[in-house]
Amino acid sequence: DAKTTQPTSMDCAEGRAANLPCNHSTISGNEYVYWYRQIHSQGPQYIIHGLKNNETNEMASLIITEDRKSSTLILPHATLRDTAVYYCIVRANSGGGADGLTFGKGTHLIIQP
Amino acid sequence: DTGVSQDPRHKITKRGQNVTFRCDPISEHNRLYWYRQTLGQGPEFLTYFQNEAQLEKSRLLSDRFSAERPKGSFSTLEIQRTEQGDSAMYLCASSRQGAGVNEQFFGPGTRLTVL
Numbered sequence: 001d002a003k004t005t006q007p008t009s010m011d012c013a014e015g016r017a018a019n020l021p022c023n024h025s026t027i028s029g030n031e032y033v034y035w036y037r038q039i040h041s042q043g044p045q046y047i048i049h050g051l052k053n054n055e056t057n058e059m060a061s062l063i064i065t066e067d068r069k070s071s072t073l074i075l076p077h078a079t080l081r082d083t084a085v086y087y088c089i090v091r092a093n094s095g096g097g098a099d100g101l102t103f104g105k106g107t108h109l110i111i112q113p
Numbered sequence: 114d115t116g117v118s119q120d121p122r123h124k125i126t127k128r129g130q131n132v133t134f135r136c137d138p139i140s141e142h143n144r145l146y147w148y149r150q151t152l153g154q155g156p157e158f159l160t161y162f163q164n165e166a167q168l169e170k171s172r173l174l175s176d177r178f179s180a181e182r183p184k185g186s187f188s189t190l191e192i193q194r195t196e197q198g199d200s201a202m203y204l205c206a207s208s209r210q211g212a213g214v215n216e217q218f219f220g221p222g223t224r225l226t227v228l
Binding site: 041042043044045046049085087099100101102103104105106 | 146148154155156157171216222
C-alpha cells in the first residue's frame with residue numbers, strides 16, 4: 001500500500017469547514033483513498049473513500065487532485081463531536097477489500113468552541 | 114454502536130498469565146479482523162478471517178498469539194505468557210464480502226494492561 005503523509009494536528013472553529021489534507025504521492029492506479037476517524041476511547045469509524053472522482057456522503061466530502069497525489073477530507077460544518085484522529089489510508093481493492101488496513105498516525109483534529 | 118461487540122472491555126493481568134478476548138461481529142458479516150493499537154499510534158493489523166478460515170496473519174502475530182473463529186461467527190484472540198509489551202488496545206472489526214470496497218466496522222476494543 002502506498003504511504004500517506006498527514007499533519008500531526010489541526011484546529012478548527014465549531015461551525016466552520018474542517019479541511020484535512022493527505023499526501024499520497026506514490027499512489028498507484030488501482031489504489032483507493034480511504035478515510036477513517038477514531039474518537040477518543042472508541043474504535044475507528046469509516047467515513048468515505050474514493051478512487052479519482054470527488055465523493056460526498058452524509059458525513060463528509062473527499063476531494064482528490066487530478067494527479068491523485070493528494071486529497072482533502074472536508075467536514076462542512078464541524079461540531080465538537082468531530083474532535084478525533086483522522087486517518088487517510090491508501091490501498092488497492094484487490095480481493096474485494098479483504099486485506100487488513102494500514103493506519104498511520106493520522107491527524108488529531110480539535111474543534112474549538 | 115457499530116454492532117460489533119468485544120468482551121471484556123478492560124483486562125488487567127500479571128506478566129506470564131494467559132488472556133482471551135472475544136469479538137462478536139455484525140451477524141451477516143463473514144469477514145473478521147483483529148488489530149492492536151498502542152498509545153499514540155494507529156491500529157496495526159494482526160489477522161483476518163473469512164468465515165472460519167484464517168487467511169492472513171501479520172508478522173506482528175507472534176507464536177504466543179492465537180486466534181480462532183470456529184463456526185464463522187464470533188472470534189477469540191488468546192495471548193499466552195503475556196509480556197508487558199502486550200499492553201495495548203485490541204480491536205476487532207468485521208465486514209461483508211461483496212463486489213468492490215468493503216467498509217470495516219470496528220468494535221470498542223479490549224484494553225489490556227500487563228503488570
